Amino acid sequence: MESFDVIVMGGGISGTMAAVAAAKSGAKTLIVESQGYLGGTLTANGVGPMMTFHAGEKQAIQGFTDELIERLKGIGKSPGHIFDTVGFTYSVTPFDAEAMKVELESMILENGGQILYHTMLAEVHTEDQRVTGITVCNKSGLSKLSAKVFIDGTGDGDLSVRAGAAFTKGRESDGATQPMTLKMKMINVDIPKVKAYIHAHPEDFPLYHGDTSIIEKAPRLSTAGFVSLFKKAKENGEISIPREDILFFETNTPGEVIMNTTRILGHDGTDAWSLSRAETEGRKQCRELERFMKKYVPGFENAIVESTGPAIGVRGSRQIIGLYTLTAKDILSQTKFEDTIAHSGYPIDIHSPDGEGTKHEKLEWGGMYSIPYRCLITPTLKNVIVIGRCLSATFEAQAAVRTTPTTGAIGHAGGVAAAQAALQNLDVQQVDVTRVQSELKKQGAYLEV
Numbered sequence: 001m002e003s004f005d006v007i008v009m010g011g012g013i014s015g016t017m018a019a020v021a022a023a024k025s026g027a028k029t030l031i032v033e034s035q036g037y038l039g040g041t042l043t044a045n046g047v048g049p050m051m052t053f054h055a056g057e058k059q060a061i062q063g064f065t066d067e068l069i070e071r072l073k074g075i076g077k078s079p080g081h082i083f084d085t086v087g088f089t090y091s092v093t094p095f096d097a098e099a100m101k102v103e104l105e106s107m108i109l110e111n112g113g114q115i116l117y118h119t120m121l122a123e124v125h126t127e128d129q130r131v132t133g134i135t136v137c138n139k140s141g142l143s144k145l146s147a148k149v150f151i152d153g154t155g156d157g158d159l160s161v162r163a164g165a166a167f168t169k170g171r172e173s174d175g176a177t178q179p180m181t182l183k184m185k186m187i188n189v190d191i192p193k194v195k196a197y198i199h200a201h202p203e204d205f206p207l208y209h210g211d212t213s214i215i216e217k218a219p220r221l222s223t224a225g226f227v228s229l230f231k232k233a234k235e236n237g238e239i240s241i242p243r244e245d246i247l248f249f250e251t252n253t254p255g256e257v258i259m260n261t262t263r264i265l266g267h268d269g270t271d272a273w274s275l276s277r278a279e280t281e282g283r284k285q286c287r288e289l290e291r292f293m294k295k296y297v298p299g300f301e302n303a304i305v306e307s308t309g310p311a312i313g314v315r316g317s318r319q320i321i322g323l324y325t326l327t328a329k330d331i332l333s334q335t336k337f338e339d340t341i342a343h344s345g346y347p348i349d350i351h352s353p354d355g356e357g358t359k360h361e362k363l364e365w366g367g368m369y370s371i372p373y374r375c376l377i378t379p380t381l382k383n384v385i386v387i388g389r390c391l392s393a394t395f396e397a398q399a400a401v402r403t404t405p406t407t408g409a410i411g412h413a414g415g416v417a418a419a420q421a422a423l424q425n426l427d428v429q430q431v432d433v434t435r436v437q438s439e440l441k442k443q444g445a446y447l448e449v
Contacts, residue, residue, distance in 0.1 A: 001135060001144040001145065001146050002143075002145050002146070002234065002254045003029045003145075003146045003147065003417065004027075004114075004145070004146070004147045004148075004224075004429070005022070005027035005028040005029065005147060005148050005149065005151075005422035006019075006022040006027045006029045006030070006147055006148070006149050006151060006415070006418045006419060006422050007029075007030050007031075007032065007134070007145055007146075007147035007149075007154055008029065008031040008032065008150075008152070008153050008375055008392055008415070009032050009121055009134070009150065009151065009153060009154055009159045009412050010031075010032070010033065010152070010153030010154040010155060010329075010388070011031050011032070011033030011035070011037075011038040011039070011040065011104075011115070011153070011301075011416065012039065012040020012041060012042075012044075012074065012155060012320070012388060012407070013034075013039060013040050013041070013042055013065070013404045013407055013411065014040070014153050014387045014388035014389075014407040014410055014411030014414075015031060015038075015040070015151065015154075015386050015387065015388065015411060016038045016039070016040075016104045016107070016108065016406060016411070017063075017065055017152075017154025017348045017408045017411035017415065018031075018037070018151050018153060018385075018387055018411040018412065018418065019031040019066050019108050019111065019113050019415060020064050020108055020111055020252070020282050020415065020420050020423075021064060021411070021412045021413075021414075021416045021419070021443060022113070022115035022415035022416070022419040023079025023111040023112045023335035023414055023415075023417025023421075024064075024093070024111045024415075024420050024443060025038070025110065025415070025419035025420070025439060026419060026423060026435075026441075027149075027418065027419035027422050027423060028081060028091045028112075028116065029108075029113040029415075029419075030114045030115075030116060030171060031108060031113060031114070031115050031116070032054060032116045032121075032136060032145070032320070033115070033116070033117055033118075033119065034058040034117050034118070034119065034272065034405070034423050035117065035118070035419070036117045037104075037105075037117070038101060038104040038108075038115070039097070039103040039104055039321055040155070040404075041101055041103055041313055041404060042095070042097060043100060043101055043315040044121060044173075044309075044310060044311050045183060045309060045310070045311055045312065046097070046136045046183035046184075046185060046258060046307065046308070046309055046310065046313070047092040047183060047260075047313055047369025048094060048095060048183075048258045048419050049092040049220075049249050049251070049258075050069075050092070050093040050095065050096065050220070050248060050403070050404045051080075051084065051088075051089055051092045051095060051346065051403060051404075051405070051407045052084065052089040052090045052091045052093075052097075052345060052346050052403075052405060053065075053066065053069075053081050053091060053092065053330050054081065054089075054090040054091045054345055055090065055343070055344070055345025055363075055366055055367060055368035056205075056222070056345065056365055056368075057091060057365075057366065058345075058368065059081070059446065060343040060344055060345050060368050060446060061270045061343070061344065061388075061405045061406065061408065061446065062443075062444055062445055062446040063141070063409065063412045063440065063443055063444045063445035064107065064164060064408070064412050064414060064443065064444070065405055065408030065448070066407055066444070067107070067270045067347070068100070068103055068104065068107065068408075069093055069095070070101065071103045071106075071107075072096065072099055072103060072252075073094050075099060076093040077095060077096035077100070077103075077252055078093065078094060078096065078099075078399040079094055079219050079235065079252060080084060080093065080163070081093050082156050082218040082219060082220060082310075083217040083218040084218075084222060085206060085214050085215045085216075085217060085218050085221055085222045085223060086167070086222045086223055086249075087207040087208060087214055087344060088207065088224070088360075089345070089347065090345060091206055091223055092249065093221075093405070094220050094249065094250065094251050094252045095251070095252055095342065096150065096251070096252045096253065097138050097251075101405075104447065109295055109392070112395075113133060113244065114200055115145070115191075116136075116138075118137045118138050118139060118208070119137070119138040120136065120137050120138070121134060121135075121137075121154070121158055121159060121162070122134075122135045122137040122142060123134055123135035123162070124159060124162040124163045124378065125135050125238040125293035126163050126328075127142075128163060128382075129164075129380050129381060129382050130380065130382045130383050131147075131150050131159070131163050131383055131384055132146065132157070132380070133145060133146040134150070135137065135148075139427075140368055144146070144341060145439040146375065146423070147422070148186050148383060148422035148425070149383045149384070149385065149413045149418040149419075149421045149422040149428065150183055150383060150384050150385075150418075151384075151385050151387060151411075151414055151415065151416075151418050152320075152385070152386045152387065152388075152390070153387050153388050154388075154390070155269075155314065155319040155388055155389055155390055156269055156270050156314070156317045156318050156390055157308070157320050157386065157390040158270075158319075158431075159249045159384065160294065160320050160378065160381065160384055160386050160390075161320075161446045162183065163381055163384060164380065164381070165320050165321070165378045165381055165384070165386075166297055166320075166321040166378070166380075167317070167318045167320050167390075168271070168319045168321065168395075169317060169318050169319070169343065170316065170353070170395060171353060171395045172319070172394065172395055173440065176269075176354070177268070177269065177315070177316050177317060177353060177354035177392075177403055178261045178263055178315035178350060178351045178352075178353055178399065179265045179314050179315070179351050179353060179431075180264040180269065180278050180282070180312050180313060180314050180352075181260060181261075181263060181264065181282070181312070181313045181314065181315075182260050182262050182264065182269055182278075182279070182285065182286055182309055182313065183258055183259065183260060183262075183292070183309065183313060183357070184259040184261075184262070184289060184305060184307070184308045185251070185257070185258055185259070185305070185306040185307045186256070186257050186258045186259065186260070186290070186293065186300070186303040186304065186305055186306060186310075187253075187254060187255060187303065187304050187306045188255055188302050188303050188304050189250075189255045189257050189299055189300055189303045190255070190299040190300075190301075190302070191221055191254065191255060191299065192299075194223075194297070194298065194299035194300070194449065195216075195222065195296070195299075196217055196299075197297070197298040197299065198215055198223060198225070199212045199215075201228075203360050204226055204227050204229070205223065205224070205225030205226075206225065206227065207224055207225070208256065212397060217338075220250040220251070220252075220254075221249075221250045221257075222248070222249045223247075223248065224245055224246065224247040224305060225245055226245060226246040226296075226297060227244065227245050229246075229292075229296045229297060230244070230245055230246055230292070230296075231290050232296070232404075233295075233296060233318070237291075238291065238292060238295075239288055239292055240285070240288060241261065241263055241288065241289065242263050242265060242355040242356055242373060243261060243263045243334065243356055244356045244357065245261075246259075246261050246293075247259075247260045247261055248260060248261070254405065258413065259289060260294075260393070261284055261289055262282050262285040262289065263285070263355075263382075264278045264281050264282050264285070264312065265354070265355065266353075267278075267281075269316075270315035270317050270333070273329075275312065275314075278312050279309075279312050281313070282308070282309075282312050283308060284410060286305075286308045288347060290354050291405050304347070308382050310439065315351065315399075316395070316398055316399070316402060317390070318388060318390055319390060319391070319392060319394075319395075319398055319399035320378060320386045320387065320391060320392050320395055321377065321378065321379075321392055322375045322377055322378055322379075322391065322392025323374035323375075323377055323378070323379055323429070324372055324374035324375050324399075325392045325394060325397075326349060326372070326374070326375050326391070326392065326393040326394065326395050326397040326401065327391060327393075327394050327396070327397050328348060328361065328394060328396035328400075330369065330370075330397065331348060331361075331363070331396075331397055331400050332348075332369075332389050333407035334363065334367055334368065334369050335370065335371070336370060337370050337371075337372035337374075338372075338433070339372045339373070339374055339433040339435060340371065340372055340373075340384075340414070340437070340447065340448075341371060341373045341376070341410070341437065341440065342348065342370070342371045342409035342413050342445075342447075343370055343371070343409070343416070343446065343447070343448060344365065344368070344369060344400065344401060344405070344406040344409070345347050345363070345366070345368050345369075346362060346400055346401070346403050346405075347362040347363065347400060347405055347433050348360065348361040348362075348396055348400045349399050349400065349403075350395075350396065350398070350399045357366035361396075369400075370448075371391075371401060371406075371407075371409075371410060371418065372415065373431075373433050373436065374392075375391045375392040375393060376391055376410070376413070376414055376417070377428045377429055378392075381428075382427040382428065382429070383421065383427065383428060384415055384428065385413075385414045385421075385428050387407070387411045387413075387414035388407045388410060388411060389401070389402040389407055391410065393446075407443065412440065412443070412445055413436065413440055413445070416439045416440055416443070417431050417433075417436045420432070420436060422434060
């Protein structure tokens with residue numbers, strides 16, 4: 001059985017930042033990922049851009065998550081943090097997904113971490129409220145790994161739940177989760193022609209309130225609207241997607257856009273059969289969307305579908321019940337916590353589990369909320385830290401903290417805490433949070449405590 005100080009299960013943006021931080025802090029670290037690359041939603045699900053690193057003019061998320069963007073900027077693979085021309089939040093951060101895969105690997109390997117790809121969690125072994133080891137499955141068969149501390153970066157709380165952690169799932173009233181989305185990338189889009197349509201039809205873009213000059217404020221276009229065109233296609237029976245508008249974002253590559261428009265309702269991200277059906281429905285909706293864009297939207301006449309997915313994007317599933325549960329009130333009132341380990345300015349953003357509509361609750365301009373360490377640890381598991389979107393939060397609060405810059409910051413903190421627990425032979429509940437905060441600041445994270 002191979003042994004480590006810290007094992008991170010899941011190589012999404014949160015898990016990767018955790019592995020970088022743990023390794024940087026001196027822990028012998030392994031990250032285990034089911035795909036053949038890191039990045040999670042940003043690379044495996046086609047999500048983009050990252051949004052948002054900011055709270056007004058203040059950059060609330062820095063540290064290793066921002067270092068990733070600086071590395072991409074340095075090689076021309078991201079324009080960096082740019083104005084959000086959708087008009088929803090402060091900034092968006094386009095990037096090249098293939099370059100991101102390389103930079104994420106480099107960040108781990110340069111700090112002495114190890115990577116194990118094409119590997120899934122098969123079994124969790126526990127004793128006295130402690131994970132003693134895990135069985136994983138890959139091309140080599142079944143094998144066992146052990147660590148002093150485990151980090152659950154699976155997104156769905158797979159490791160924690162199998163170890164016995166309590167959890168909730170979805171909306172408190174009925175368990176319904178936010179819809180899934182299969183992203184679609186299209187290339188050869190005539191962006192100037194798209195912009196000309198937006199300027200000529202401001203009524204089709206409600207978020208702009210009649211002022212479309214916003215779309216000229218950034219080097220890449222992000223926009224939501226085309227309401228009348230979408231409505232017409234629905235009336236003609238050409239669109240069955242249960243949503244009211246089109247949302248897309250231009251990537252680092254001019255003329256390449258990510259369509260964030262499909263809406264797959266009533267599926268469970270923790271059930272393989274349900275996920276499989278969702279993938280099929282997502283591809284059906286993507287084909288509808290392709291036909292719609294090419295027929296109805298000026299600038300997309302010669303656009304070509306570059307990819308879907310590769311896998312469906314899941315906004316939420318299980319939420320681990322931690323020592324503290326983050327609430328919408330905490331976010332909207334900007335509650336300050338002594339054990340704060342990350343900040344964010346992204347609003348509550350709930351895609352309706354019931355069909356059309358998206359519910360938003362925003363802070364005042366520049367408002368910034370905090371995430372406490374207690375949301376990352378459970379009352380029972382002595383050597384498990386939970387990071388990413390499955391941390392301890394209500395349905396509404398999770399709809400704010402689930403986006404990639406925020407989960408990257410959460411992962412960074414989880415990695416530092418895991419390293420301190422492992423190297424000092426402490427339970428994760430015994431970690432001195434002031435020392436975690438101090439180390440986070442040394443590693444470049446922004447913390448206002």
